[in-house]
Amino acid sequence: NAGVTQTPKFQVLKTGQSMTLQCAQDMNHNSMYWYRQDPGMGLRLIYYSASEGTTDKGEVPNGYNVSRLNKREFSLRLESAAPSQTSVYFCASRGEGGRNTGELFFGEGSRLTVL
Amino acid sequence: GQSLEQPSEVTAVEGAIVQINCTYQTSGFYGLSWYQQHDGGAPTFLSYNALDGLEETGRFSSFLSRSDSYGYLLLQELQMKDSASYFCAVRDAVTGGSYIPTFGRGTSLIVHP
Numbered sequence: 746n747a748g749v750t751q752t753p754k755f756q757v758l759k760t761g762q763s764m765t766l767q768c769a770q771d772m773n774h775n776s777m778y779w780y781r782q783d784p785g786m787g788l789r790l791i792y793y794s795a796s797e798g799t800t801d802k803g804e805v806p807n808g809y810n811v812s813r814l815n816k817r818e819f820s821l822r823l824e825s826a827a828p829s830q831t832s833v834y835f836c837a838s839r840g841e842g843g844r845n846t847g848e849l850f851f852g853e854g855s856r857l858t859v860l
Numbered sequence: 861g862q863s864l865e866q867p868s869e870v871t872a873v874e875g876a877i878v879q880i881n882c883t884y885q886t887s888g889f890y891g892l893s894w895y896q897q898h899d900g901g902a903p904t905f906l907s908y909n910a911l912d913g914l915e916e917t918g919r920f921s922s923f924l925s926r927s928d929s930y931g932y933l934l935l936q937e938l939q940m941k942d943s944a945s946y947f948c949a950v951r952d953a954v955t956g957g958s959y960i961p962t963f964g965r966g967t968s969l970i971v972h973p
Contacts, residue, residue: 776959785868787947787965788903795959803960835902839959846908847893847951847959853902 747771751836751852758826758859766821766855768836776839777819778803778849779811781832788835794819826859833857862886864964866948871970872938880933880967882948890951892924892931893961898944906933906946935969943971 749770758764770777775796780788790803794813808830810822819838823830833856837849864884872878882892891910895903907915909924909931921934935942945966951959 780963785965788963790960790962793960804962846905847891847961848905848908849895849903849961851902851904 749836749838749850749852751834751855753855754853755856756858758823758857760827760859762826762859763822763824764826764857765823766834766836766857767818768820768852769818770836770838770850771817772838772840772850773816774838774840774850775816776841777813778837778839779809779819779821780835780837781805782835782854783832791821791834823857826857828859831857831859862950862962864948864950864962866946866964866967868965869968869970871972873972874938874940876938877934877936878938878969880935880946880948880969882931882933882964884929884931884948884950884964886929886950886962889926889929892922893949893951894920894922894933895947895949895963896944897947897966903947910951938971940971940973943969945969 752767778793779791789805792811794800797816812820833854836852866882893908894906897903907922914923919936924931947966948964949961
């Protein structure tokens with residue numbers, strides 16, 4: 746089982762360039778999330794999607810856009826990259842049912858550097 | 861809003877027991893989770909407490925006191941491979957049916973031989 750797959754794993758951009766981080770999950774989960782992780786800051790929510798066709802802002806949405814293309818895929822786009830967006834980006838998904846622990850399944854991360 | 865406090869770093873020796881504390885403030889509380897993250901890796905789920913008391917999973921246990929807005933992760937018989945960052949996360953107000961977890965800043969556990 747692949748779980749949550751993110752691409753690319755590494756990316757270097759110049760200020761002002763745009764790019765899209767791709768995320769796909771094969772667990773038939775409804776909810777998907779994008780987090781960024783910076784040293785000493787934990788995981789901060791950028792955007793989330795509770796179901797196909799819906800997206801909502803999280804704690805740090807400025808400079809980002811998202812698309813929930815279908816139930817499997819949730820992409821994150823940087824329209825005009827800035828050095829402050831240098832970070833590690835994690836996509837996660839969550840299923841329902843069972844003990845309803847709210848367990849998030851994370852991808853391996855995408856390491857983005859903006860010069 | 862929500863806030864979580866946990867120590868930035870904890871050190872211990874192999875074979876010992878270590879406790880990582882987490883205090884939280886939230887407008888609505890449903891449960892407290894713990895995640896482990898090794899350097900360069902993805903966070904992985906360890907445990908979840910919705911009710912007061914202790915949940916045990918092998919060498920790891922997690923405790924919750926809702927009245928004190930406090931929980932901890934207890935790691936027993938420490939091994940070198942337990943060196944990692946540990947995050948507490950609050951399951952708080954559900955907005956329109958969405959589940960939005962908020963993470964603490966993480967505790968770096970260093971296990972010495």
